[in-house]
Amino acid sequence: MVREEILRAVAETKARDLRSEFLVVPEDLGPEDLRVVFQIAVQIGRADVQVGELAEGRRHDPESPSEAISVVGVPGVRPDRRVGEKINRMTATRPRMNQSVEPEDLTAYAFLSEPSLSPDASFVVIAVHRAILDKDEYEGNLWVVPRDGTGPRELTTAGKDSAPKIAPDGKRILFTSKRDIGKDDKGNSLYLIPLDGGEARLLLRRKEGIEGHTWSPDGRRILFLSNVGEDEEDVRTIRRINFWFNDKGFVYNLRKHVFVLDLETNTVRQITKGEVDVAKAAWSHDGRRIAYVAQTEDLRPYIQDLFLVDAASGKTTQLTKHDMEIASVTWSPDDRRLVFLGNDFPRGFASHVHLWSIKGAGGKPERLDSLDRNLSNSLNCDIRMGGMNSEPKWVGDRIYFVVAEGGAVHLYVLRVKDRKAELLVGGNRSVEAFQATEGAVVFTAMENGYPPEFYSWKGGKGGIRSLTTFNKDLDRNRDIRKPERFTFRASDGATIEGWILRPAKKGKVPTILYIHGGPKTAFGYSYLHEFQVFAAKGYAVLYTNPRGSDGYAEEFADIRGHYGERDYQDLLEAVDFAIAHYPFVDSKRLAVAGGxxxxFMTNWIVTQTDRFKAAVTDRSISNWWTFWGTSDIGPYFGRDQIGADPWDDEETTLAKSPLRRVKNVKTPLLLIHSLEDYRCWHGEAIQFFTALKYYGKEAEMVLIPKENHDLSRAGKPKHRVARLKAYLRWFDTHLA
Structure with a gap:
């Protein structure tokens, strides 16, 4: 609260020229004390200033002149100035006016990813990406971030760089780049650059792509993954399913394998072969073996197995037997065991991923954790770019890993000896990526719904320290709205968590119920540019984690066979709660949207109720029968979620399809779909739109070329802006 003595002193100068006046500011007054208490009109020459306005704002930077109370002759509240020191200004400064967040402000964010921690833990190298609207692309550069807090420095400036990996000697940085690849050409390259700067050196270029690159422990070899096979450009002859994959295109004739680049001989050797697709690989600490995760069954691509291969001879040993999903792999410090994230499908695709260990000599995997939460980050966010790097890290006698807890993602550590897990980094944050060594943990995180920064954790009294300010200015020059968390008791007694984003506009406002994808993902403390745009245009945004969401118990996440039932009730009850508890929600101007x-849920809702005055359905499902045969995950995901194959239970398949009830739709519906979406093929939108128009319903369809299922979070910047403008146009038309 602003202290009374300050406001009283300002009020007493109301009729006088303030050029020679100053306030004595109490020493204990900090930036957090600057809050609006009441409005006082102050006349300074011919300028009218509202003191309440000057003190307004949630965050204040004591180093920024614009953050001080800017009444002429009144000292700004800045810790770097002496108590009572006069600021010599001769004119009044108007209160700053934050700009509203526009769709084009996608370019304002720094996307932080892929931290690599030096061997001595003194610095980190991260990738920083930004959207460039006029080029319609994303630029990425590498930054060195010292852990002592002296501030980051830019290491590369080509705008095409990502995925840094610090060499074991701490003096060289390996990274992938497209700096020598044409805009329409395929593939990427490996580069090496000295830590102290200089020219980056090209190591390898592959049109088949390079990913998962990792230094050998001796720094002489580099492991990487790359495709094998010819990518046909024209006529395609296909002999297996899973022939296309979202964001990858046609993959039916490609297999991904492990390769090793020898830096001394400059030769590349393929390590794995055969009809498998390798997803992850890791060196043993002695550099003699490589552990890798591979998909071995085309009909069950969600099943992976764990293998060991001798790096010299190529001799391969299979450790697991076709019964688990395996999402990562890392070695124990003594190379005797492997730890991985995985699950054995106790609840199908509603199952949580857990921490498992297996002996390097083989045997049965053992689960290490006892948490009824998912050990993965599935929070919805549209300002991520590059790898998240949140896989477990085994350091000494401890294993570090992330845990989804409600709308947050926290960092935990497990003691291997007693398998006790302890919270390390909690709070209202989403830990996006992390690295750990003895005595040092660094991580990227989004806090309280704000864009990401990079942090260092030190045990004991060291606490958490912010190391970057890439996105700090956003809150000073744009009106970033803070989400308000709530919980309510559903009609069956379950607790449902949600958030509402309140616009600056006063009075009753139209409100959008937004539904996340998955269903086993979640909303929470990650940032969504999309929601900020809606709030800036005067819409409240209501978003919740209904049944089926991640972040809670497995039972909560399991809605297999029950789509459109309890999840539907949770969503509509969230709307009821918002209307009852937030007076600004206009019950007569409600919209629903989701991707x-x-x-699917948006389509389902508009066939069940006319409560909403407008709806937008994005990359949706309208017909489970066609989804089964066209989606890259259709044959196994559809059966798991609906409970049947179409021809074995036609009634269930159609009963759960919104298309069957298209005649019921009364809500004006906008359908948005990408033409290269192989997860939910654009035929889902086309057939629903066709049926709507056939029956005389109000509907429009926006089809976006050269984009896939990830348009909203990774599409071309201009297409992302166009998508948001389509939403706004529809809402403005129907909710005015």
């Missing part, structure tokens, strides 16, 4: 599973 993927959220698109």
């Amino acid at each position: 993927s599973y959220g698109g």
Whole structure:
């Protein structure tokens, strides 16, 4: 609260020229004390200033002149100035006016990813990406971030760089780049650059792509993954299913394998072969073996197995037997065991991923954790770019890993000896990526719904320290709205968590119920540019984690066979709660929107009720029968979620399809779909739109070329802006 003595002193100068006046500011007054208490009109020459306005704002930077109370002759509240020191200004400064967040402000964010921690833990190298609207692309550069807090420095400036990996000697940085690849050409390259700067050196270029690159422990070799096979450009002859994959295109004739680049001989050797697709690989600490995760069954691509291969001879040993999903792999410090994230499908695709260990000599995997939460980050966010790097890290006698807890993602550590897990980094944050060594943990995180920064954790009294300010200015020059968390008791007694984003506009406002995808993902403390745009245009945004969401118990996440039932009730009861508890929500101007599973639910909702005055369905499902045969995950995901194959239970398949009830739709519906979406094929939108128009319903369809299921979070910047403008046009038309 602003202290009374300050406001009283300002009020007493109301009729006088303030050029020679100053306030004595109490020493204990900090930036957090600057809050609006009441409005006082102050006349300074011919300028009218509202003191309440000057003190307004949630965050204040004591180093920024614009953050001080800017009444002429009144000292700014700045810790770097002496108590009572006069600021010599001769004119009044108007209170700053934050700009509203526009769709084009996608370019304002720094996307932080892929931290690599030096061997001595003194610095980190991260990738920083930004959207460039006029080029319609994303630029990425590498930054060195010292852990002592002296501030980051830019290491590369080509705008095409990502995925840094610090060499074991701490003096060289390996990274992938497209700096020598044409805009329409395929593939990427490996580069090496000295830590102290200089020219980056090209190591390898592959049109088949390079990913998962990792230094050998001796720094002489580099492991990487790359495709094998010819990518046909014209006529395609296909002999297996899973022939296309979202964001990858046609993959039916490609297999991904492990390769090793020898830096001394400059030769590349393929390590794995055969009809498998390798997803992850890791060196043993002695550099003699490589552990890798591979998909071995085309009909069950969600099943992976764990293998060991001798790096010299190529001799391969299979450790697991076709019964688990395996999402990562890392070695124990003594190379005797492997730890991985995985699950054995106790609840199908509603199952949580857990921490498992297996002996390097083989045997049965053992689960290490006892948490009834998912050990993965599935929070919805549209300002991520590059790898998240949140896989477990085994350091000494401890294993570090992330845990989804409600709308947050926290960092935990597990003691291997007693298998006790302890919270390391909690709070209202989403830990996006992390690295750990003895005595040092660094991580990227989004806090309280704000864009990401990079942090260092030190045990004991060291606490958490912010190391970057890439996105700090956003809150000073744009009106970033803070989400308000709530919980309510559903009609069956379950607790449902949600958030509402309140616009600056006063009075009753139209409100959008937004539904996440998955269904096993979640909303929470990650940032969504999309929601900020809606709030800036005067819409409240209501978003919740209904049944089916991640971040809670497995039972909560399991809605297999029950789409459109308890999840539907949770969503509508969230609307009831918002209307009852937030007076600004206009019950007569409600909209519903969502993407993927959220698109399915939007389609479902408008066939069940006319409560909403407008709806937008994005990358949706309208017909489970066609989804089964066209989606890259259709044959196994559709059966798991609906409970049947179409021809074995036609009634269930159609009963759960919104298309069957298209005649019921009364809500004006906008359908948005990408033409290269192989997760939910654009035929889902086309057939629903066709049926709507056939029956005389109000509907429009926006089809976006050269984009896939990830348009909203990774599409071309201009297409992302166009998508948001389509939403706004529809809402403005129907909710005015």
